[in-house]
Amino acid sequence: MEFDELIKLVKEYQINPQFRDEEAGFRCCELALAALQSGNYGVGAVLLDADGQVLVEEKNVVFSTQFCSSAHAEMRVLDQYEAYFIKEHPPALLKLVVSLEPCPMCLSRILLSGIGVVKYLVEDAAGGMVSHMSRMPPAWQNLASLQSFYHAHVSSELRQLAKKLSQHNLVYLRAALLQQRGSDA
């Protein structure tokens, strides 16, 4: 899909109020688009407080300035949360919404953070780890048992949009990642 078309889909998307994660899910998609526009993976994440208000929102910025391998959307949200909000907002009461199923790095960080509820819009068959929770080491599975992971409650149109955003430019981005280690493999 052409990038202009993807931008149009996001700009013209109508939030469907029948779905309880639709607003946060759409914000994740806007952030994912912004990530793509700055040459990064199309992933966005928002952290909601106990009242459902946005505490932190971030996007993937792995390639934005200097290459930063850890600059996934979820990692950046958790950095901000732990730096500025943890005292007033205990993690167990919070909800993290992500446009894409968290990868192994992000899942590990989420398990350590203790965020109560995690919801993602789209599965990531190639890189997602939540679907493989049973393959985490026992101590990590123990942490996972204290948290809840779900597919976000959003419309199928929004889920499709999140999928398109996560897949856009992937070939180029994978090549860029390999270039960081001085290999074209």
Ligand SMILES: O=c1cc[nH]c(=O)[nH]1
């Ligand atoms: O930001 C990103 C990119 C890929 N996978 C993730 O979990 N987060």
